[in-house]
Structures are given as structure tokens and as C-alpha cells.
Amino acid sequence: MAFDEQGQADTARRKVEICTRAYKLLTEQVNFPPEDIIFDPNIFAIATGIEEHNNYAIDFIEATKAIKQQLPYARVSGGVSNVSFSFRGNEPVRRAIHGVFLYHAIAAGMDMGIVNAGDLPVYDDIPRELRDAVEDVVLNRRADGTERLVDLAPKYKGDKAEARVVDLKWRDQPVAERLAHGLVYGITDWIVEDTEAARLEAVRPLHVIEGPLMDGMNRVGDLFGAGKMFLPQVVKSARVMKQAVAHLLPFMEAEKAGQVREANGKIIMATVKGDVHDIGKNIVGVVLQCNNYDVIDLGVMVPADRIIDAAVEHKADAIGLSGLITPSLDEMVFVASEMQRRGLNIPLLIGGATTSKTHTAVKIEPAYQAGSTTYVLDASRAVGVVSHLLSPDTRDAAAAATRADYIKIREQFARGRETRPRASLADARKNSFAIDWTGYQPPKPSFLGLKTFDDYDLAELAANIDWSPFFQSWDLVGRYPQILEDDVVGEAARALWADAKPLLDQIVAEKRFTAKGVVGFWPANAQGDDIVVYADEARAAPIATFHTLRQQMDKSSANSALSDFIAPAGVAPDYIGGFAVTAGHGETAFAASFREKGDDYSAIIVAALADRLAEAFAERLHERVRKEFWGYAPVEALTLEDILAEKYEGIRPAPGYPAQPDHTEKATLFRLLEATERTGITLTESFAMFPAAAVSGLYFSHPKAHYFGVGKIDRDQVADYAARKGWDVTEVERWLAPILAYG
Numbered sequence: 137m138a139f140d141e142q143g144q145a146d147t148a149r150r151k152v153e154i155c156t157r158a159y160k161l162l163t164e165q166v167n168f169p170p171e172d173i174i175f176d177p178n179i180f181a182i183a184t185g186i187e188e189h190n191n192y193a194i195d196f197i198e199a200t201k202a203i204k205q206q207l208p209y210a211r212v213s214g215g216v217s218n219v220s221f222s223f224r225g226n227e228p229v230r231r232a233i234h235g236v237f238l239y240h241a242i243a244a245g246m247d248m249g250i251v252n253a254g255d256l257p258v259y260d261d262i263p264r265e266l267r268d269a270v271e272d273v274v275l276n277r278r279a280d281g282t283e284r285l286v287d288l289a290p291k292y293k294g295d296k297a298e299a300r301v302v303d304l305k306w307r308d309q310p311v312a313e314r315l316a317h318g319l320v321y322g323i324t325d326w327i328v329e330d331t332e333a334a335r336l337e338a339v340r341p342l343h344v345i346e347g348p349l350m351d352g353m354n355r356v357g358d359l360f361g362a363g364k365m366f367l368p369q370v371v372k373s374a375r376v377m378k379q380a381v382a383h384l385l386p387f388m389e390a391e392k393a394g395q396v397r398e399a400n401g402k403i404i405m406a407t408v409k410g411d412v413h414d415i416g417k418n419i420v421g422v423v424l425q426c427n428n429y430d431v432i433d434l435g436v437m438v439p440a441d442r443i444i445d446a447a448v449e450h451k452a453d454a455i456g457l458s459g460l461i462t463p464s465l466d467e468m469v470f471v472a473s474e475m476q477r478r479g480l481n482i483p484l485l486i487g488g489a490t491t492s493k494t495h496t497a498v499k500i501e502p503a504y505q506a507g508s509t510t511y512v513l514d515a516s517r518a519v520g521v522v523s524h525l526l527s528p529d530t531r532d533a534a535a536a537a538t539r540a541d542y543i544k545i546r547e548q549f550a551r552g553r554e555t556r557p558r559a560s561l562a563d564a565r566k567n568s569f570a571i572d573w574t575g576y577q578p579p580k581p582s583f584l585g586l587k588t589f590d591d592y593d594l595a596e597l598a599a600n601i602d603w604s605p606f607f608q609s610w611d612l613v614g615r616y617p618q619i620l621e622d623d624v625v626g627e628a629a630r631a632l633w634a635d636a637k638p639l640l641d642q643i644v645a646e647k648r649f650t651a652k653g654v655v656g657f658w659p660a661n662a663q664g665d666d667i668v669v670y671a672d673e674a675r676a677a678p679i680a681t682f683h684t685l686r687q688q689m690d691k692s693s694a695n696s697a698l699s700d701f702i703a704p705a706g707v708a709p710d711y712i713g714g715f716a717v718t719a720g721h722g723e724t725a726f727a728a729s730f731r732e733k734g735d736d737y738s739a740i741i742v743a744a745l746a747d748r749l750a751e752a753f754a755e756r757l758h759e760r761v762r763k764e765f766w767g768y769a770p771v772e773a774l775t776l777e778d779i780l781a782e783k784y785e786g787i788r789p790a791p792g793y794p795a796q797p798d799h800t801e802k803a804t805l806f807r808l809l810e811a812t813e814r815t816g817i818t819l820t821e822s823f824a825m826f827p828a829a830a831v832s833g834l835y836f837s838h839p840k841a842h843y844f845g846v847g848k849i850d851r852d853q854v855a856d857y858a859a860r861k862g863w864d865v866t867e868v869e870r871w872l873a874p875i876l877a878y879g
């Protein structure tokens with residue numbers, strides 16, 4: 137935020153001044169990478185009736201422009217809802233102010249903002265009278281702008297959303313307009329009737345697709361590309377399009393003229409070998425289909441040769457890879473090198489929760505010189521990137537621009553490597569997280585060994601769902617339940633909730649999913665940075681060893697490792713726990729039942745609900761471990777909110793998360809838990825779990841145990857870790873590639 141000794145920056149000059157100062161401090165004095173700087177130069181309310189507030193929106197927009205021009209790579213964000221605060225309670229006017237403000241701020245270079253993803257009005261759609269009055273205020277074009285808008289506002293007060301549902305005036309429009317309206321607003325109620333009406337008016341059924349339907353979808357594509365429309369709406373529009381095409385298909389078949397609709401391009405999409413995650417890939421696929429691209433989705437766990445064979449067979453124009461876990465990053469490098477070896481030169485697109493621009497530039501792009509490689513942050517950017525890379529007029533320039541950008545990133549990455557001070561492993565161990573074990577009796581679990589849950593009660597899990605990540609996976613940012621009443625994202629979240637809740641109730645009532653889990657407890661003690669697990673209290677022969685990694689940042693606070701939270705051998709008899717849970721049995725089939733009807737929207741919701749139930753299973757089981765199964769917190773009485781805020785004792789670190797970045801530790805965990813036999817969860821060669829809606833991890837009971845990020849590790853620890861795991865150094869470097877402080 138743009139604050140300094142004098143307080144908040146309100147004018148453009150002050151905002152730029154403070155951001156420039158911070159920029160210089162960060163980049164020149166602490167060598168902070170400029171691309172990681174996000175400025176929020178303060179968005180303040182306009183039209184408050186106080187004259188000096190009238191220029192606040194302009195001040196932000198001007199400051200944004202200056203920051204983007206003068207402070208390379210820095211990004212700009214802001215709390216958009218602040219700008220319309222003086223009209224709280226009048227949602228339609230607030231929405232119009234957000235739409236107009238963002239229209240100008242994005243044009244000035246704004247990169248992101250806290251705003252309602254699914255409920256922003258379509259700029260061109262804001263009633264002209266209202267839009268002009270709002271623009272007068274946002275751009276401070278007239279001294280009496282505020283009065284005029286205050287006078288006009290009551291006219292638009294009625295809740296537009298409801299107006300939109302009851303406002304059926306659009307049903308009186310010509311069929312082409314009705315089709316476009318249904319597409320833009322995601323309304324399926326009349327799609328078959330309207331498509332049929334259009335078919336009867338058309339010479340050939342194909343003309344309905346090439347005409348009104350594509351016009352409607354191009355509007356959706358343009359609005360989405362321009363940041364005036366957001367993910368949930370776009371995926372809903374796709375559903376309308378698919379149902380319209382499904383109605384026309386038999387007529388086109390019957391016609392047998394064999395004319396096919398010209399697509400903008402053909403794209404092969406796949407989640408790479410060893411990875412099972414597809415929500416992100418599916419969302420991008422739907423958005424691209426909306427924009428008239430033919431998407432050939434090969435699914436998950438797809439080996440490189442199958443991806444490339446499909447690209448050759450279908451004469452594809454691009455390949456899109458997705459991945460969620462770090463081992464998939466290496467696989468993406470391999471696919472890129474195979475594309476190079478097999479002589480392809482079509483664009484390669486990279487996306488997924490674990491991918492990043494830096495990794496793509498430093499590791500993937502160098503492996504594929506024959507064609508371009510582009511990282512895509514999220515679905516909202518996919519269409520723009522693809523259209524630039526595939527259109528003959530822009531593809532060379534687009535590829536060249538990315539290549540130049542990635543060269544810069546590689547240079548910065550190399551520079552960043554040199555400077556950061558690090559601790560040797562020996563020094564890091566001397567600075568370990570010290571626990572005073574004298575007089576501490578580690579709590580003994582109520583049982584040792586395993587406990588299986590064959591069919592955990594879905595209703596109990598549904599009651600323990602953390603909904604915030606669900607809305608996040610639809611780009612609606614905010615905490616649940618406040619998000620449902622939020623005056624910015626409320627309506628969009630309520631709409632999504634209204635669609636998701638009945639599906640969840642159906643899943644529970646009809647037992648569409650089966651939740652299976654296993655939990656285990658074993659005697660254990662730390663041995664250096666390892667945790668040795670014993671079969672019984674005799675603690676004679678180890679039955680397994682968990683290998684932990686230690687922080688090596690050069691810092692005053694402790695360089696922690698998970699082994700610090702278990703009593704060293706010979707100091708006190710301690711214990712460790714483990715779990716593996718899934719709620720994904722049945723998810724694929726239930727989601728497919730919607731996808732078959734062209735309803736990707738519900739299919740994606742079903743998959744996201746399985747993830748939520750899996751996460752809820754992990755949370756609920758951990759609670760029962762603390763209170764019952766391990767029983768070290770029998771009187772714990774926390775609300776779900778407190779539990780989600782981790783206000784409990786002990787931790788449950790998951791392999792792959794920052795405290796234990798090594799996914800291969802799941803092999804030891806799964807062997808001890810007999811997880812596959814007992815829950816049906818399998819591990820892929822990248823140690824992803826299938827079904828995808830699965831979580832696994834360890835339990836630590838010590839009250840001082842806490843979550844931390846291992847961060848980057850050095851050669852000395854890699855060599856030490858290899859020796860402890862009985863691997864050679866290259867094997868460790870392969871599995872821990874993203875956290876190596878070298879190479």
C-alpha cells in the first residue's frame with residue numbers, strides 16, 4: 137500500500153513518489169526481484185460530496201500508468217470496491233462504477249484487483265445514461281458530477297440481478313439477439329426453443345452456428361478477454377453453446393453436406409504423465425472452446441509420446457500442458473524436449489497450480505527452441521495468448537516478445553541465485569528448532585497400528601467443508617461465509633452457491649461419492665534429520681524412516697526441520713501418526729454424467745466438491761486424532777472457523793507442501809498405512825494420488841510443532857539427503873529440482 141511517514145498517498149504524485157521510493161529500496165538495497173513487487177496505490181471512494189475526493193479515481197489511474205511506465209516489472213493491484221463505497225446499498229450503481237473504473241484502470245495497466253469476478257457488468261451494457269453519469273464522476277469530468285449521479289442513482293436502485301431474471305424484455309428481440317443474450321448471461325431455459333427457431337429461419341443448420349451462436353460466443357470471448365466478464369459466467373455460457381450445438385447436430389448429420397464449422401485452431405490439452413489433476417485444465421479447455429477453438433482433451437496422466445502423436449495425427453496448432461504437483465514440472469521439460477527431438481514447431485502452452493513463469497523460462501523453454509513456449513497464469517489469459525500465437529499476423533511478434541522476456545527472466549534468475557546468503561547444513565543444524573524435552577512426556581496414542589474408514593459419512597464431511605477455496609477455484613476471492621453477503625462478490629458467490637449446494641446435497645443423499653481413509657500411529661524418534669519409525673514399544677528394529685529437510689536460509693530464527701518436533705532417540709519415547717483420505721471414488725463417473733450432456737459447468741463443480749470433501753475429511757480426521765485416536769487434546773472444543781485457522785495443537789504436514797517438499801516420502805507413508813489396499817488410493821510414478829480428490833500426510837503432536845517452508849537447499853544437504861535415502865545425488869536433484877539453490 138502507498139503509505140509513508142506522512143500517511144496514505146492520495147494524489148497521483150504522492151502515490152508514484154512512495155512507490156518509486158519503495159521500488160528503489162527493494163530492488164537496489166535488498167536486491168528484491170521487481171517482478172515480485174505488487175503495488176496497491178490506494179483506491180479511495182469518489183462522489184462522497186467532499187470536493188478533494190473527486191479526483192481520487194483519476195489519481196489512481198494516472199499513478200498506475202506512471203508506475204507501469206517508470207517501475208519495470210512491478211504490478212498494480214487495488215481494492216476496487218472502495219471506489220464506489222459512497223453508493224453502498226445501491227448495487228446496480230456500484231456495479232456500474234466498478235465496471236467503468238476497471239475499464240479505465242486496466243487500460244492504464246492495472247494487473248489485478250479485488251473485485252467481484254462473476255458479477256461485473258458488461259461495460260458496453262451499462263445503460264448509457266448511467267454510464268455517462270458514472271464516467272463523469274470516475275474521470276472527474278464535471279464539477280457537478282457527484283450531484284448528477286446522486287440524483288440519477290435512485291432510478292437504478294432496483295436490484296438489477298432480479299431485474300435481469302424477471303426482465304424478460306430480451307425475449308421479445310429477434311432470435312439472433314435472444315441467442316446472444318442467452319449465451320452472454322448463461323441462460324439455458326430457452327436455448328433449444330431459440331436454436332430451433334433460428335434453424336427454421338436459416339438455409340442450413342450450420343449457418344445458425346456460424347451466425348448468431350458464434351456472434352454470441354465472440355461477444356463472450358471479447359468481454360472475457362477485456363476483463364469485463366469472468367470465469368463462472370464464461371463456463372455457464374459454454375454450457376448454453378454446447379446445448380445449442382447438440383440440438384443442431386442431428387440436422388447437420390441428416391443434411392450430410394459434410395461442411396464443418398471452421399474453428400480458430402486445434403489445441404491438444406493434457407495433464408502430464410504422473411499427474412491426475414484436471415480442474416484447471418478443464419476450465420481452460422471450456423474457455424477455449426467458447427472462443428471457437430477445437431480442444432482435443434487427452435485427459436490426465438498422459439505420456440509425452442501420446443501427446444505428440446495426437447498433435448501430429450490431428451495436425452494441431454498448439455499443445456497445452458497442465459500440472460499441479462512439482463514432479464510434473466520435470467515431465468513438462470521432457471515433453472518440450474521430445475517436441476524438439478520429433479521436429480515439431482507449434483506453440484507449447486504451460487499452465488497449472490505448480491507451474492510459474494520463471495520455471496517455464498528457466499527450465500522448459502530452453503528445451504524447445506523449434507517453437508514457442510508460453511506460461512499462462514489462468515484461464516482469463518488463455519484466449520488472448522492463444523489467439524496471438526495462432527494468428528498469422530501476430531504469431532511471430534508474440535513468440536519473439538515472449539522469448540525476449542524469458543531471456544531477461546533467466547538473467548535475473550541467475551543474478552538472484554548468486555546474492556542470497558545461505559547457511560551450511562552443519563550451521564543450520566546447530567540452529568535447529570530447539571525443544572526442551574526434559575520433563576516432557578510425549579502423549580501415547582490410544583492405539584498403535586492402523587484404523588480404516590471404508591465409507592465415511594459424507595454428511596459429516598459436508599458439514600466440515602472449508603468453502604473459501606471452492607470459491608477461489610472459480611476466481612471469486614473472499615472468505616466463506618462472509619463472501620455470500622459481501623457487497624462486492626456476494627451475488628456471484630450466491631449464484632455459484634445456489635448451483636453447488638443442491639449438487640452437494642445430491643452427492644450426499646445419493647452417495648454419489650465414497651469417502652475412504654486410513655490413519656496410523658507408530659512409536660518413533662528423531663535421529664538427526666530423520667524420523668525412525670518402530671513396530672512396537674520395544675523400539676528395536678526400525679520398520680521405516682521418514683527423511684526430513686532442513687531450512688538453510690541464513691537467519692537468526694531457527695532453521696527448522698520436521699524431525700525437530702519428535703523427541704530424539706534415547707531422550708523420550710515419542711510417536712508419529714499418518715493418514716491418507718479420499719472422497720473421490722465415484723467423482724469421475726458423476727462428473728461425466730454432466731459432461732455428456734454438454735454441462736461442463738456442473739461437471740467442474742462436482743470435481744471441486746470432491747476436492748472440498750477430501751480436504752474436509754483430512755480436517756475432520758485430524759480433529760478426531762487430536763481428541764480421540766491419539767487423544768492428546770481430549771477437551772479441545774474449537775469451532776470449524778478456529779480449526780480452519782489452525783488454532784489447535786500439533787500439525788499435519790503433507791508431503792509436497794512447503795514443510796516437506798519431497799513427494800516421494802509418500803511411498804514410505806503409503807507402505808506404513810497400507811493405503812492403497814485399505815482406501816483404493818494409488819500413487820502414480822510422480823507420486824500423485826488417484827483419485828485426485830485425495831490428501832495424505834503425517835501427524836505431529838508436540839505443542840510447539842508448527843508449519844514452515846523449507847525453502848531452497850544447497851549441495852551439502854542434497855548430498856547428505858541422498859546418503860540418508862540411499863539414493864544418488866542426481867535422483868535427489870530430480871525430485872527436489874524446484875527447491876535447489878543451484879543449477
Ligand code: B12
Pocket residue numbers: 405412413414415416417419420455456457458459460461462463485486487488489490512513514515516518605608609610747748750751790791792793794797823824825826827828829830831832833
Ligand atoms: C485445491 C488444492 C488441492 C485440492 C484439489 C487439487 C485439484 N485441483 O485437483 C486437494 C485437496 C485434493 C489437494 C491435494 C493435494 N495437494 Co493441493 N492444492 C490445492 C490449491 C490450494 C489450489 C489448486 C486449485 O485447485 N486451484 C484452482 C484451479 C482451478 O486452478 P489451477 O489448477 O491452478 O488452474 C488454473 C491455472 O493454473 C490455469 N491452468 C491450469 N492448467 C492449465 C493448462 C493450460 C494449457 C493453460 C493455458 C492454463 C492452465 O488455468 C486454470 C484456471 O484459471 C493449491 C495451492 C494454490 N493456490 O494453487 C495446492 C497445491 C497445488 N497442492 C499441493 C500439494 C502438494 C497437494 C498434495 C500432494 C498434498 C498431500 N500430500 O496430500 C495433494 C495431492 C493430491 C493428489 N491427488 O495427488 C501443492 C503442489 C506443489 C507441489 N509442491 O507439488 C500446492 C501448490 C500447495 C503448496 N503450497 O505447496 N490440493
